[in-house]
Amino acid sequence: MAAEKNSKFEKVTFDIDKNNNFSEWFTEIIKRAELADLRYNVKGFLVFQPWSVIVMEKMYSLLEVNLQKKGHNPYWYPVVIPEKNFLVEKDHVEGFAPEVFWVTEHGAGEKLEEKLALRPTSETAFYQMFAWWIRSYNDLPLKTYQRGAVYRYETKATRPFLRSREFHWIEAHNAFATHEEALQQVKEDMQITQEFMGEQLGIPTIFFQRPQWDKFPGALNTFAADSLMPDGKTIQQPSSHDLGQNFSKAFKVLFTDKDGKEKHPFITCYGPAISRIFASLIAIHGDNNGLRFPFEVAPKQIVIVPIAVQKEKKLIPFVKKLALELQEAGYRVELDLSDRKPGDKFYFWEMKGVPLRIEVGPKELQQKKLTLFRRDTKKKEVIAQKELLKWIPKTGKALSENLKKQASHLFDGAIKNADSFEELARLVNTRGFVKCNFCADGKEGEECAEKVEKELAADIRGKRADKKESPFGSQKCVVCGKPSKEVFYIAKQY
Amino acid sequence: MAAEKNSKFEKVTFDIDKNNNFSEWFTEIIKRAELADLRYNVKGFLVFQPWSVIVMEKMYSLLEVNLQKKGHNPYWYPVVIPEKNFLVEKDHVEGFAPEVFWVTEHGAGEKLEEKLALRPTSETAFYQMFAWWIRSYNDLPLKTYQRGAVYRYETKATRPFLRSREFHWIEAHNAFATHEEALQQVKEDMQITQEFMGEQLGIPTIFFQRPQWDKFPGALNTFAADSLMPDGKTIQQPSSHDLGQNFSKAFKVLFTDKDGKEKHPFITCYGPAISRIFASLIAIHGDNNGLRFPFEVAPKQIVIVPIAVQKEKKLIPFVKKLALELQEAGYRVELDLSDRKPGDKFYFWEMKGVPLRIEVGPKELQQKKLTLFRRDTKKKEVIAQKELLKWIPKTGKALSENLKKQASHLFDGAIKNADSFEELARLVNTRGFVKCNFCADGKEGEECAEKVEKELAADIRGKRADKKESPFGSQKCVVCGKPSKEVFYIAKQY
Missing domain, CATH: 3.30.930.10 (Bira Bifunctional Protein; Domain 2)
Structure with missing residues (x-):
C-alpha cells in the first residue's frame, strides 16, 4: 500500500481568491x-x-x-x-x-x-x-x-x-x-x-x-x-x-x-x-488554486501520475523507470503512487505548484505517448515519449518566462500622482505608490513625514534611485505647501 | 599593478614536519x-x-x-x-x-x-x-x-x-x-x-x-x-x-x-x-609543504601562473582567455597575475593545496603547449594545449584517488593487542588503538573504565560495530582480571 500523503488535510481542492482575500x-x-x-x-x-x-x-x-x-x-x-x-x-x-x-x-x-x-x-x-x-x-x-x-x-x-x-x-x-x-x-x-x-x-x-x-x-x-x-x-x-x-x-x-x-x-x-x-x-x-513556481527553483519540477493502474500491469514499472530517467537527467521528480484518485492528485500537485505533470495510462503506454500538463497555462498536450527530454527544458523555460511576463505588469497603474494632501489621502488607499511633491529630505522634512505616517498610516518610500525626477504641477509639498525640493513615493507597507 | 595577495605573510615557503610536529x-x-x-x-x-x-x-x-x-x-x-x-x-x-x-x-x-x-x-x-x-x-x-x-x-x-x-x-x-x-x-x-x-x-x-x-x-x-x-x-x-x-x-x-x-x-x-x-x-x-585537497572539494582546483610576462605581450591575454574557458567549463580557477616571482607563486599555491597548476611562458605559447603540475606527486608534464580539457578531469580524478590511496594506510599497524594493564599502558602511548579484553559493558565495567581514564588519560572507544570479536589470550579484563565479556578498543583521543 502506498502512503496516503498529506492525510491531515481533508479538503482536496484549493480555491481562494488571491487578489481579494x-x-x-x-x-x-x-x-x-x-x-x-x-x-x-x-x-x-x-x-x-x-x-x-x-x-x-x-x-x-x-x-x-x-x-x-x-x-x-x-x-x-x-x-x-x-x-x-x-x-x-x-x-x-x-x-x-x-x-x-x-x-x-x-x-x-x-x-x-x-x-x-x-x-x-x-x-x-x-x-x-x-x-x-x-x-x-x-x-x-x-x-x-x-x-x-x-x-x-x-x-x-x-x-x-x-x-x-x-x-x-x-x-x-x-x-x-x-x-x-x-x-x-x-x-x-x-x-x-x-x-x-x-x-x-x-x-x-x-x-x-x-x-x-x-x-x-x-x-x-x-x-x-x-x-x-x-x-x-x-x-x-x-x-x-x-x-x-x-x-x-x-x-x-x-x-x-x-x-x-x-x-x-x-x-x-x-x-x-x-x-x-x-x-x-x-x-x-501563485494563483487561486495555489502555488506556481518558476521551473528552476521549484522543489519538485515534474510530477508523474499513472492513470488506471489496474488495467495495465506494465504501467507501474514504466513510470518507475521514467522517474529514474528524469532524476538521472538532473530533474527533481515526484512519482505519485499513492492510492488517491488521479483527479485528487492533480488538484494536490497543482496546489503545491509543481510546474509540469506527466500523465500516463494504458492508452499512452500503448501508443508510446504521454499526456503533459503545464501548471501556468493549465493546458494539456500529448507528445511522443521520445520527445520528452526535449520537451521538458523547453517547456520549463517557457513556463518561467510566462510567469515572469504575467508578473511584469505588477507596477502597471500602480504609480499615481497626487498634488494635494486630499488626493494623497484618497490614492494611498488604492494599490501601489503615490508620487508627490515633498518639501525636503532630512530634518526639514521630518515633520511632514510624521504627519503622513500618523494621519494616513502610510510610509515615505523615498525618491527613485533609477531616475531623477523633478517636482511637478504646483511644485509645492503635499503636506506643508512649502516649495518642493523632492519627489517622494508614498505607500502602505508591510 | 596587480594586487600582492597575502602580503601579511612574509615567509614564502612552508615546511613543517607534519607527522612529528x-x-x-x-x-x-x-x-x-x-x-x-x-x-x-x-x-x-x-x-x-x-x-x-x-x-x-x-x-x-x-x-x-x-x-x-x-x-x-x-x-x-x-x-x-x-x-x-x-x-x-x-x-x-x-x-x-x-x-x-x-x-x-x-x-x-x-x-x-x-x-x-x-x-x-x-x-x-x-x-x-x-x-x-x-x-x-x-x-x-x-x-x-x-x-x-x-x-x-x-x-x-x-x-x-x-x-x-x-x-x-x-x-x-x-x-x-x-x-x-x-x-x-x-x-x-x-x-x-x-x-x-x-x-x-x-x-x-x-x-x-x-x-x-x-x-x-x-x-x-x-x-x-x-x-x-x-x-x-x-x-x-x-x-x-x-x-x-x-x-x-x-x-x-x-x-x-x-x-x-x-x-x-x-x-x-x-x-x-x-x-x-x-x-x-x-x-x-596535508603534507610538509601545506594543504592537499581532493580535486572535487578544493576551493580552487586550478591555478594559472604566467612566466616571463615581459618577454611576450600575448601572454596576459592568453592566460585571461584560458582562465575564462576553464571557468566556463565549470572549474574553480585562480589566475595569479600578482607581481611576485613565479617560484614564490608556486610555493604559495602549493601551500594552499590547489590540486593542479598550469604554467605558461613564451616557449609554451609558441609551441602551443602547457606545463602542468600535480600537487600530490609534485611532478610536471608538458602537454599540447588542445589536450587540456581532457587532461584536467582525468588528472583531477587521479589526484583524488592517489590521496585516498595514501590515506588508506592510516590504520596499518595502528591496532595493537594488549593482554595486561602494563601492556595497555605502554601501547596506548603509541599511534592508534589498543585492543583489550574488558570485563563488561554497563555499570559493571564502569569502575575499570574510570581507572583507564584516570591512570592512562585514555578513553574506551567501545567495541567494533563492523564485526563481532571474541575475547582472546587470557580472556580476562586487562584492568580487574575478571572474565572478559567484551573486546574494547582504547585510545588517546582529541
Whole structure:
C-alpha cells in the first residue's frame, strides 16, 4: 500500500481568491502546501518545511553564484557579537539595541563574563575583522558575504516569511579605497537584485533612495528595493547601504594608500532576505488554486501520475523507470503512487505548484505517448515519449518566462500622482505608490513625514534611485505647501 | 599593478614536519592558508575564511545530495529551544544542561518570559514537531535533517575546527514504526559516513559501538566513527544514535499502526560535524609543504601562473582567455597575475593545496603547449594545449584517488593487542588503538573504565560495530582480571 500523503488535510481542492482575500490565501497556502509550521513554541520563530527549504536553498545557490562571480568571497561569522562591539558606532547601537536578543548565561545559570548579542545584523562583527585584514590599498576592494540567519526582537506583529524574529538572509560587506567605488558597489547591488529577483525569479522591484529619517542605522544613505503584494501594499526587499567612513572610523579600519597616507576605507553592505523574497515569490506567482513556481527553483519540477493502474500491469514499472530517467537527467521528480484518485492528485500537485505533470495510462503506454500538463497555462498536450527530454527544458523555460511576463505588469497603474494632501489621502488607499511633491529630505522634512505616517498610516518610500525626477504641477509639498525640493513615493507597507 | 595577495605573510615557503610536529603544523596552516581567523573576540568562536568555507560548502552539498537520495528531507529549525523542552527527557537534560548557552534578555535588559537555549543539538526541537506530524503508520518512516550550527559551552580547551563553542554540522532525525527499521537506519548512517568520508573525501574511519557510560544522553546505544590524526590520537567523527522510544515517549509522539493500536515510534539521529571532518581532511591529506585537497572539494582546483610576462605581450591575454574557458567549463580557477616571482607563486599555491597548476611562458605559447603540475606527486608534464580539457578531469580524478590511496594506510599497524594493564599502558602511548579484553559493558565495567581514564588519560572507544570479536589470550579484563565479556578498543583521543 502506498502512503496516503498529506492525510491531515481533508479538503482536496484549493480555491481562494488571491487578489481579494490575500491574507487568507497566504495563511492557508503556508499550511496546505506545508511551507512552514507555525506551532513551534517560541513566539516569532517557525519551522521551515522541505517545500520551502528546497526552494530557498536553490535561491541561495543562484544568489551566491552571482555574488562570487562578481568577486565576493564567502565567510562564516559567529552568531554572537559582544556587547562592546555594538557600542562602537553610536547610530547603529541606537537603531538596533531595542531589537537585540541577549545571551547572558550558561549551564545552570552561571553569568557570562560579557553579554553577547544574537546577531541582528553583522556590521560590528565584520568590521572589527576588516581592521585586522586591511593594511594597504592592495587589500582593497575587499568584497565579502555570509549566508545565515539573524535575530531581531520584533515588537510589530510577526508574520511567517515576512517578519519573523529569526530570518534567513545573505549579508554582503565590502570595503573600498574611494567613495566612488563604494557608490559603484551600491549600483552593482541593485544590478544583482535585478538579476536575481527580476530575471531569475520574475519579481519586479523598484529601487528607492530612502529618506534620511529612514536610513539603516549608521549609514550615509540607504537604497532599497520595493515590490508589491497582491493586496496592493508595498514590501521592502533587498537594501544596499552606503556606510561612508562611519564604521571604518569607529572600528579603526585603516589602509596605506598609494600616496603613502593612512586612510579609512569606504564601506557598503547589502542584505537580501531569502525568506522574505520567498514570500514575494509565492505571493506574486501563485494563483487561486495555489502555488506556481518558476521551473528552476521549484522543489519538485515534474510530477508523474499513472492513470488506471489496474488495467495495465506494465504501467507501474514504466513510470518507475521514467522517474529514474528524469532524476538521472538532473530533474527533481515526484512519482505519485499513492492510492488517491488521479483527479485528487492533480488538484494536490497543482496546489503545491509543481510546474509540469506527466500523465500516463494504458492508452499512452500503448501508443508510446504521454499526456503533459503545464501548471501556468493549465493546458494539456500529448507528445511522443521520445520527445520528452526535449520537451521538458523547453517547456520549463517557457513556463518561467510566462510567469515572469504575467508578473511584469505588477507596477502597471500602480504609480499615481497626487498634488494635494486630499488626493494623497484618497490614492494611498488604492494599490501601489503615490508620487508627490515633498518639501525636503532630512530634518526639514521630518515633520511632514510624521504627519503622513500618523494621519494616513502610510510610509515615505523615498525618491527613485533609477531616475531623477523633478517636482511637478504646483511644485509645492503635499503636506506643508512649502516649495518642493523632492519627489517622494508614498505607500502602505508591510 | 596587480594586487600582492597575502602580503601579511612574509615567509614564502612552508615546511613543517607534519607527522612529528602536528600541533605546530595544524596551528600554522590555519593561519598561513587563511582557513580561519582566531582573533574574534568571543572565546571559542572563530571566523571561517573563504578557503575553508568554500570546501565546507562543497562538503555540505555532497552530503545533502546523498541524504536526499536516501529519502531525507531538509528542514530549518529555530536556533532557540525553550528551557521546558530540555526538561522533558531526563538523561538528555543531565547530559546537555552544563553546556547550554542561555538567551535570557532582550533590548535594554528586559527579561524574556522564558529562558531559551541556543541549541546544543536539536532533539527536543525536532521531536515536539514529530508529535504534530506523525499520526499514522502512513506517516512513517519520517526522515528529516537540517544543516546549521550548534552551540556548546565547552569547558575543555577549544581548538579551531576540532572543538569550538560553535560548530557547523548536519543533524538528521528519523522516526520508524519498528526497532528493526531504526537499527537499519543506524546501518544506513554508517554507510553514508563511509560514502562521504571514505569514498568522496578519502578519510578512513572505524565505527565503534560506544560503551554504555559514553552514550549520547538519552540514547539506547551510540555508534560513532573514529579516525586518526597524524599525531596518532583518535578523533570522533559522525555518530549515529539509536534513541529507542525514549524521546517518542517523553514527547508523546504516537502513531496508529496497521493493527489499529497506538504506538510510540522508534527514533534515530545522526550528526556529521562538517567543521570537524574538515579538520580530518586537511590533517590527513596535508603534507610538509601545506594543504592537499581532493580535486572535487578544493576551493580552487586550478591555478594559472604566467612566466616571463615581459618577454611576450600575448601572454596576459592568453592566460585571461584560458582562465575564462576553464571557468566556463565549470572549474574553480585562480589566475595569479600578482607581481611576485613565479617560484614564490608556486610555493604559495602549493601551500594552499590547489590540486593542479598550469604554467605558461613564451616557449609554451609558441609551441602551443602547457606545463602542468600535480600537487600530490609534485611532478610536471608538458602537454599540447588542445589536450587540456581532457587532461584536467582525468588528472583531477587521479589526484583524488592517489590521496585516498595514501590515506588508506592510516590504520596499518595502528591496532595493537594488549593482554595486561602494563601492556595497555605502554601501547596506548603509541599511534592508534589498543585492543583489550574488558570485563563488561554497563555499570559493571564502569569502575575499570574510570581507572583507564584516570591512570592512562585514555578513553574506551567501545567495541567494533563492523564485526563481532571474541575475547582472546587470557580472556580476562586487562584492568580487574575478571572474565572478559567484551573486546574494547582504547585510545588517546582529541
